[in-house]
Amino acid sequence: MKLKMDFISSGKLNGKAGNKRIDYILGKVKDGSILVMDGVMKPEEEMNLIKETMRRVDDGFPGIEVCSLKKELKGLKLVFDRLSDGKERLWNWISRKEQSELKTGITLIGPAKLIKKIKKNPDSFSVLAET
């Protein structure tokens, strides 16, 4: 009964452009690893992750379980964050860059056949995995 967990820095993930980040994540998860990522994907990228997962589902890989905790921003910090997002989108468009940087937070992604349950609360989550 072995369980492999990979802890990955935001620096490593931010260095992967375009779909390479999703390819990297799904490659690891499909090999049976549970990933703990130092960062949170934007909702659009997370939806792409779901879409790409669905394309890769087969008899041995039924999909993923994913859970993230994003740093909650309020007031002026939220306004600056949205302005920063807009600036990043504009810069990505000008420079034809496909990928945005991960947000502050933590994400767990693992194979659905190993992760039996995730209980999420607003500021924490617990994971039940079984091999």
Place this chain on the structure above:
Amino acid sequence: MVFNGLINWFRNLFGRRKNISLGIYGCTNVGKTTLANKIALDWTGETVGIASPIPHETRYVQKKEKVEIKSDNKKLNINIVDMPGLATKIDYRQFLKYKMSKKVAKERAKEATKGVVEAIKWLDNVDTVLAVMDATKDPLTQVNITLLGNLEARSIPVILVANKIDLKKSNPEEIKEAFPQYPIVYISALKGENMDQLYDAIIKHARKAK
């Protein structure tokens, strides 16, 4: 063809409003098709699709076009777009307990994965979304969070629909507490409870058609 195009162009030019696409999104088995059917039955007398307790019954996008809904003295023309349930995992083995053969279960799973991809692609084409959640279940799922985040990023108006309030263990307040920033209506699509409130909310919050 050209003539019809010209007529439509003139109608749009002089303010005739097109139908808005009302996407019905959510996880599997939250009652999306039951809701789509209820709305369509109330205003057209026809259904949209088949609702079933088996997950992923809706594996293709289903539409009912040109539906006029009313609330008080206001009207809105909508196209109901019933989406396949969103999911991060689809295991063909889950269908075997519904007495399907392995071959049929695998085919259903394959169609269901394509359905999820299709529903995600449709986010680019909907004007307003009903995000349906099962009021008997924990609403803080990553699928719900990702869906709402995407709608917000695309500035698509969203109304939360806490469904299945006819069930004893339902707790729609939990949905409201989890996502307090969105308008919410508590309904039972199956029993037709609070549908007037839902029509009122759609007319009030729907993106204004061009």
